Amino acid sequence: MKPEGEPKTEEPNHNVMLNKSVMLRRTERMKMRHQGKEDRGRSPNPGTSDEESLSEGEIEALKEQVEEKKKLIATLRNQPWRMKRRLVVLKESQEFVEKFEGALGKGRGRKLYAFKVMMSKKLIKFKRDFENFKTACIPWERKIKEVESHFGSSVASYFIFLRWMYGLNLVLFGFMFGLVILPEILMGLPYGSIPRKTVPREEQATAMDYAVLFDFGGYCKYSFLFYGYYNNEPTIGVLKFRLPLSYLLVGIGIFGYSLMVVIRTMARNANEGGDGAEEGDFTFSWKMFTSWDYLIGNPETADNKYASITTSFKESIVDEQENQKDENIHLRRFLRFLANFLITSCLGGSGYLIYFVVKRSQEFAQMEKENLSWFEKNEVEFVMSLLGLVCPPLFEIIAELEDYHPRIALKWQLGRIFALFLGNLYTFLFALFDEVTAKLESEKSIKNATEWALNQYYANYSSFYNTTDVPPPAVHPADIIRGPCWETAVGIEFVKLIVSDIQVTYLTILVGDFVRAVIVRFLNYCWCWDLEAGFPSYGEFDISGNVLGLIFNQGMIWMGAFYAPGLVGLNVLRLLTSMYYQCWAVMCCNVPHERVFKASRSNNFYMGLLLLVLFLSLLPVVYTIMTLSPSFDCGPFSGQEKMYDVIMQTIEQDLPSFIGNIFTYATNPGLILPAVLLMVGLNAVSKAYQQANVDLKKKMQMSRDEEKNRRNNKDSTNQVMKDLEDLLPNNTLIPPPTKEDKLPPPDVVIEKGSKSPKTKPGTAAKGISLQKDVSLAAPNPRAPLTRAPRPRRGPPENAGGPQPGHGRGGA
Secondary structure (H helix, E strand, O other): OOOOOOOOOHHHHHHHHHHHHHHHHHHHHHHHHHHOHHHHHOOOOHHHHHHOOOOHHHHHHHHHHHHHHHHHHHOHHHOOOOHHHHHHHHHHHHHHHHHHHHHOOOOHHHHHHHHHHHHHHHHHHHHHHHHHHHHHHOOOHHHHHHHHHHHOHHHHHHHHHHHHHHHHHHHHHHHHHHHHHHHHHHHOOOOOOOHHHOOOHHHHHHOOOHHHHHOOOOOOOOOOOOHHHOOOOOOEOOOOEOHHHHHHHHHHHHHHHHHHHHHHHHHHHHHHOOOOOOOOOOHHHHHHHHOOOOOOOOHHHHHHHHHHHHHHHHHHHHHHHHHOOOOOHHHHHHHHHHHHHHHHHHHHHHHHHHHHHHHHHHHHHOOOHHHOOHHHHOHHHHHHHHHHHHHHHHHHHHHOOOOOOHHHHHHHHHHHHHHHHHHHHHHHHHHHHHHHHHHHHHHHHHHHHHHHHHHHHHHHHHHHHOOOOOOOOOOOHHHOOOOOOHHHHHHHHHHHHHHHHHHHHHHHHHHHHHHHHHHHHHHHHHOOOOOOOOOOOOEEOOHHHHHHHHHHHHHHHHHHOOOOOOHHHHHHHHHHHHHHHHHHHHHHHEEOOOOOOOOOOOOHHHHHHHHHHHHHHHHHHHHHHHOOOOOOOOOOOOOOOOOOHHHHHHHHHHOOHHHHHHHHHHOOHHHHHHHHHHHHHHHHHHHHHHHHHHHHHHHHHHHHHHHHHHHHHHHHHOHHHHHHHHHOOOHHHOOOOOHHHHOOOOOEEEOOOOOOEEEOOOOOOOOOOOOOOOOOOOOOOOOOOOOOOOOOOOOOOOOOOOOOOOOOOOO
8 A cells, every 4th residue: 555645656657658659550550551552542531531530438437437547637636635744636637637628639530629628728717817806806805814814704794784784874875866866957957946955045144154054054055965955846957857846755765675685695504504504513623723824925914813713712712711600690680680670761761852852952953052152052963972981981881780792792782772773863853753743733824824925926926017927026036035945954863963973983993992092002000000911902893882872873764765865875985994094093003802792693783773773763654654744945845735745746746647556456455454464474474484494404414413323332342342253264164143032132223214223321242241451362362263152251250350270262
């Protein structure tokens, strides 16, 4: 048997034999060619004899050899050979394939086959290069891998989620910009032509002041960023583009597309979450022997890989420690109850504080702005940002009482911050809709006064000039009385919330992480205590706070995009800058967590929170569309009783009648209720199938464990018998079993569905007594055996081993 490291293999011998046979064959043909030139010249096919290379049998043998070499090249990584032998075999196999692959045809067929082989190789190379190109086109992939190598997969999961959110918002911005903003800019009326696109006369003096623009007043308020700018004409431009219908469908389509993408991502993550395999078996062995990437050639990449493997070991060690931890259950329950009580109190206090501040801001809105300070003008945004900044670290401090596993603690922290943000957001919405109701009342009075004044103008003009052809009043758009336009006011509040959240987030990173890291780095040498090990130390990346901030920021985008179409573009810029800014901050200013843990293989927890926020963001928009009346003098739905009347008007006036009938039947409650019941039933059936799959996976796992235990027990119980059989010179001397021996002894259990018996622990086959210290007998003498071996005697009678004599087999 050849040693493992010897480079020579059997394949080169086949090559040599095949090369010799081919050379001999060609030599014979060269001789025949010189001897029979004239006969070949008179041949009906003169080209076939010159270009013929091999016979059919040789071609078939050559094909088999080529296919074997290709299979060997494809499976070379799985061979248990040394690297030197692999390289030799790979080189020889590639040379063989390149040399003889084109000889599998005759004449022109050989060239065609060679061309096909060349094109197949080019196609394989193109596919490989295209896959590398697609990987290189993934945005921020190297940045995220660098973060993952130093901080673990849990921190990297946040940046992967941020990248996913950026892609989603980029598509939403494409819908909003291409179907709403761009048509209004290109085909709509210009600025100053109608009152909704003109700054009022009393506001023009301060319309370009920085303080006014910073609060999104002045020219920002009457721009395409907000709802009130868009015209209510059914069609605009030469293309007769239906802007009001497009505005409504895009506002609803944003939620539909987001729902589809989130559900699809959750389904893909669920499929990638695991296949039911044994993930906990041989964890450290797999990490020790299979973690390194031998294709790394860059020193910096090698350092990152080394840090990644070290972090992976830390994650697995934490998991093992958590699985083996013992604790006082009663004390732990009391501390967890206390922590939940404190956190619930904080949530209730934050909700009351926001409601109080919003009510107070409504009182400030009725006062003169010159008499208000900056804090009073921005009190709502400041308080909400401050609560989002202070409460998550407070929750994290309280959560130390619970002592959960880091992954479980992260989910609890996310849930609590989720409840905080959700309570704050809906408290803000409830207070805001109170303000909307008040503005609707003022709009009614302004609308009635405007209509009365216009009727008086028409009546006076017709009576004075005695004509019915009354021209419209010659009033400049800047001088017309306006309503409050509550949709634009709501949009401005959402934009101010987003901008204040961006400012607070970036300032927190700059002051709380960068300045803190600079102080620790440069003042540690001249301070009274160790700043790195003690207070303040380097900051850790707040996963829960950043994830929840990102999710609720997206929730505000979904709600506010209907009232401020430009909000989606603002969010795209925010996510783009956040990726670079936070990647720099985490690599420059933060250190890995003390308890490093790996993120779940499925990101469905983040997606589940995002799906819930999407549903909760849809409710206020649906309430607005179906219940509230739009403003009478601004926005694409002005003049309608309800916003959804645009759809009914389009169906009745511009579409055939049968489509209106179909829409009427589709909205019939007699069809909607059965559809809802069917969806509920299908959901229950899918859950039942999911539970059945879980049960089947458990059964498969149990059967694998039973099979493994059966093999292990069989090997252990039969080991002594094997040792005794090896002592015999010939196994055929063992007498055949009797009828009594064929029956299983009482200490042997035959498993159901298994053909091999399983011996109970502490027992063995018949005639063999197991002891704690089993010592094999001395080698057998060369005397012939005349009877079967007898069982050993007990230790008291034969404590010193076998008695001297002629041997066991002797008389």
